Amino acid sequence: MEQKAYIIGDETVKKYLTVDDVIQCVEDTWRWYGEGKVVMPNKITTDMEPMGVHGWFNSMPAYIGPMDVAGIKVVGGYDGNRALGLPYIKANILVTDSKTGVLKALMNGDYINDLRTGAQPAVMAKLLASKTDIVTVIGTGLQGYTSLLCMSRVLTMKEVRLCDISEEAMDRFIARFPDAPFRFVKCKSNEEGCRGADVVITVTNANANLVEEPWLKKGSLVMTMGSFRETSFDVVRKADKIAVDQVGQSLHRGNVKELAEMGEITAESFDIIVPDVLAGKATGRTDPDHRIYAQIIGTGMLDVACAGLVLKRIEESGADAFRYDMTK
Numbered sequence: 001m002e003q004k005a006y007i008i009g010d011e012t013v014k015k016y017l018t019v020d021d022v023i024q025c026v027e028d029t030w031r032w033y034g035e036g037k038v039v040m041p042n043k044i045t046t047d048m049e050p051m052g053v054h055g056w057f058n059s060m061p062a063y064i065g066p067m068d069v070a071g072i073k074v075v076g077g078y079d080g081n082r083a084l085g086l087p088y089i090k091a092n093i094l095v096t097d098s099k100t101g102v103l104k105a106l107m108n109g110d111y112i113n114d115l116r117t118g119a120q121p122a123v124m125a126k127l128l129a130s131k132t133d134i135v136t137v138i139g140t141g142l143q144g145y146t147s148l149l150c151m152s153r154v155l156t157m158k159e160v161r162l163c164d165i166s167e168e169a170m171d172r173f174i175a176r177f178p179d180a181p182f183r184f185v186k187c188k189s190n191e192e193g194c195r196g197a198d199v200v201i202t203v204t205n206a207n208a209n210l211v212e213e214p215w216l217k218k219g220s221l222v223m224t225m226g227s228f229r230e231t232s233f234d235v236v237r238k239a240d241k242i243a244v245d246q247v248g249q250s251l252h253r254g255n256v257k258e259l260a261e262m263g264e265i266t267a268e269s270f271d272i273i274v275p276d277v278l279a280g281k282a283t284g285r286t287d288p289d290h291r292i293y294a295q296i297i298g299t300g301m302l303d304v305a306c307a308g309l310v311l312k313r314i315e316e317s318g319a320d321a322f323r324y325d326m327t328k
C-alpha cells in the first residue's frame with residue numbers, strides 16, 4: 001500500500017471550502033455528534049507558561065463516522081505571534097486513514113479553524129436566539145470577524161455593536177464589511193454594547209468580567225467563545241438556561257471553568273446541549289423571555305470534518321496537489 005500524504009496549504013484549503021460549506025459542516029457534525037456518530041475524546045491543553053514560553057496548544061482528535069474521517073487538530077495561542085506578523089491562533093490538522101493510520105494529509109488549519117469558530121455562533125444563534133435585530137460583538141479580532149461573517153449568512157441583523165479595547169481593531173473590523181446590510185455602532189463601553197442587545201458574543205483573549213448580568217435584557221442570548229473568563233459569574237449563575245456545545249470540555253476551559261472548579265457548575269448544570277437539540281433528542285429555547293447563556297468551547301470534530309471535506313474534494317477533483325511519499 002502506498003503511503004503518500006497530501007501537504008495542503010491555506011490557499012488550497014480556501015479553494016475547496018466556502019463559508020457556507022463550513023457553516024453546513026458545523027451543523028452536520030454537531031448533529032452527528034448528538035446522534036452518537038462521532039468519537040471525540042476531550043481536548044488536552046499543553047500550557048507552556050510555567051516553562052517561560054508564552055503560549056499553549058490543544059490536541060483535539062476526532063473520528064467522524066458518517067464521513068469516515070479520522071484526524072487531529074493541534075492549535076495554540078502564542079502571545080509573540082502578532083509581532084511576527086502571524087495570527088495569535090495557529091492551527092495544523094493531520095488526517096489519517098481510519099483503517100491503517102497511514103497519514104493522508106497534513107493541512108494548514110488556520111482558515112478551517114477561524115471559519116469553523118465563526119460558524120459556531122451562527123449555527124447556535126439560529127437555534128437559540130429569540131431575536132437577532134441587535135447583535136453585539138465584544139472582541140473584534142480574527143475570530144470576531146469570522147463570527148460576524150458567518151452570522152451575517154444565516155441571521156437577519158439590523159444593528160451590530162462593537163466593543164474592543166482597541167479602536168483600531170474596531171475600525172479594521174468595520175472595513176472588512178464594506179457592503180454590510182446592517183449598521184455598525186462602535187461602543188464606548190461594554191455596558192453600552194450590551195444593554196438592549198438581543199445577542200452578545202464575547203471573543204477576546206481577555207480574562208476579565210466583560211459582561212455584567214444587570215446589563216442583559218430578557219430573552220437575550222450571550223455566547224462566550226474566549227479561552228478564559230469573559231463574564232461575571234452572575235451572567236452564568238442567573239441565566240434561565242445554560243447551553244454548551246460539548247459537556248466535558250466546557251468544565252475545563254473558558255468562561256465557566258472557574259465556576260466548575262468552585263463546584264457551582266457541574267455536567268448536570270447544562271440545560272441545553274446543542275448537538276442533542278440538532279439531533280432531535282432535546283429541546284433548545286422553550287421561552288422567548290428566557291435569558292440563555294451559552295459557552296462555545298470549540299471541538300476538534302469540526303476541524304477534522306472540514307479537513308475531511310477538503311481532502312475528499314481534492315481527491316475527487318483529480319487536481320495535481322502535492323503528495324509526499326512518507327516512506328522516503
Ligand SMILES: NC(=O)c1ccc[n+]([C@@H]2O[C@H](COP(=O)([O-])OP(=O)(O)OC[C@H]3O[C@@H](n4cnc5c(N)ncnc54)[C@H](O)[C@@H]3O)[C@@H](O)[C@H]2O)c1
Pocket residue numbers: 077088089113117120138139140141142143144163164165166169203204205206208210224225226227228296297298299
Ligand atoms: N471557542 C472557540 O472555538 C475558539 C476557537 C479559536 C479561538 N478561540 C479564542 O478566541 C479568542 C480570540 O481569538 P482571536 O484569534 O480573535 O484573537 P485576536 O487577537 O485576533 O482578537 C482578540 C481581540 O480581543 C480584543 N480584546 C482583548 N482584551 C479585550 C478586552 N478586555 N475587552 C475587549 N476586547 C478585548 C483585542 O483587542 C483583539 O481585538 C481567544 O481567546 C482564542 O483562544 C476560541
